[in-house]
Amino acid sequence: RVAYVNGQYVPHSQAAVHVEDRGYQFSDGVYEVCEVWREQIVDMTAHLDRLDRSLSELQIASPMSRAALVQVMKEVISLNRVKNGLIYMQVSRGVAPRDHYFPPAGTLPSVVMTAKSVPAGKMDKVAAQGVGVITVEENRWDRVDIKTVGLLPNVLAKQKAKEAGAREAWFVDKNGLVTEGGSTNAWIILKNSTLVTRPATHGILKGITRAGVLKLAEMKGFSVEERGFSLEEAKSAQEAFLTSASGLVMPVVKINETILGDGRPGPIVQDLRKSFHEASELIKLE
Ligand code: PMP
Missing domain, CATH: 3.30.470.10 (Aminotransferase class 4, branched-chain amino acid transferase, N-terminal domain)
Structure with missing residues (x-):
């Protein structure tokens, strides 16, 4: 290399x-x-x-x-x-x-x-099973919209998730709302098929994959609410997922001890994952 x-x-x-x-x-x-x-x-x-x-x-x-x-x-x-x-x-x-x-x-x-x-196909295997997330208190500074290499809270949160048998940790702010994951943006899908994700203010990193899913959702006619969601709302959601350049659209099937739905990736998240690149810019390597 x-x-x-x-x-x-x-x-x-x-x-x-x-x-x-x-x-x-x-x-x-x-x-x-x-x-x-x-x-x-x-x-x-x-x-x-x-x-x-x-x-x-x-x-x-x-x-x-x-x-x-x-x-x-x-x-x-x-x-x-x-x-x-x-x-x-x-x-x-x-x-x-x-x-x-x-x-x-x-x-x-x-x-x-x-x-x-x-x-x-490596990440597809993970996505086929879906992943678990745990929650941790939001303890980062208020400019996490800047993509700095200062990632210690993220490192500690993700390690805690790993030790709990989960893949990601969601930060929960002092108002009880999920901000984002240690290295991913957080989404839920309501029973009426509406996608919900936190607005990209200073409280989260404005993910590029997040933007791609917003575009894809529009192409596919899904309604989207950019607002905060609580842990309780997430636990009763129909589906949930993470977005990042490294994992694309990653289904969440467990939040702390709560299994979502039947514990398997749902149809909407699977569809968004499969068609993700339809909404992205693709630059050929010559
Ligand atoms: N939030 C955080 C804290 C991240 O580290 C990342 C990935 N680097 C993301 C969200 C997702 O951003 P992107 O979709 O641009 O990879």
């Missing part, structure tokens, strides 16, 4: 950044994960737009032109022979002697990129 690190393509096993990288010391950086599907980059424009927004919210300079970034993405995919899989890219505020204040103007942002193959 090969990784891109600050202008160079290096063996993945030797890909490293400096110990004084601000991403390493302060989580002072942002990232994106994009799906590669059948040799196409899924929703690339939306991911790169969100990267630009994250960078600008943190006043980190854009490391390179979009055309150059796209070139690196394609190169990393091709060097790793990825046909189906994921691209990871991270931009930090760069390397400088440790000091909380921003480093001197002119300090170059660090850019790393990796790509890995995920066997086609």
Whole structure:
């Protein structure tokens, strides 16, 4: 495997950044994960737009032109022979002697990129069973709309989920409403087939897959309510699911100890999963 690190393509096993990288010391950086599907980059424009927004919210300079970034993405995919899989890219505020204040103007942002193959059908197997979620108290800062690498609450929540035999943890805010999962957006489907998901304010990451499902739902004529939902409402929902670039549309069949419906993925979520790419931008790799 090969990784891109600050202008160079290096063996993945030797890909490293400096110990004084601000991403390493302060989580002072942002990232994106994009799906590669059948040799196409899924929703690339939306991911790169969100990267630009994250960078600008943190006043980190854009490391390179979009055309150059796209070139690196394609190169990393091709060097790793990825046909189906994921691209990871991270931009930090760069390397400088440790000091909380921003480093001197002119300090170059660090850019790393990796790509890995995920066997086609691997996530479909998980989706065929459906997954369980647990709930944890929302304990993150109020700017989780910025996709920073500061993911410690998410790491702890997801580990707790794993130890409980679940795949995801849903954060529940002080009003008793579900915000999102540790690495996914959260959805329920009501008995009248209405899709419900929290509005993308500062309280959640505005998922690209979430946007894709909103578009798909419109194409398919489903009504959608963008509003918060409580744990109680979720437990009595007809179906529920998670969205993310790495898992696409992932059916939820259990919330804490409550089994949803008959404990199997429902028809609407299965349909949304199957047709997800119909609503996405697909950029061919040449
Ligand atoms: N919320 C959080 C906290 C996430 O980390 C992610 C995935 N990175 C998502 C939602 C889903 O976003 P996307 O659909 O853009 O992958």
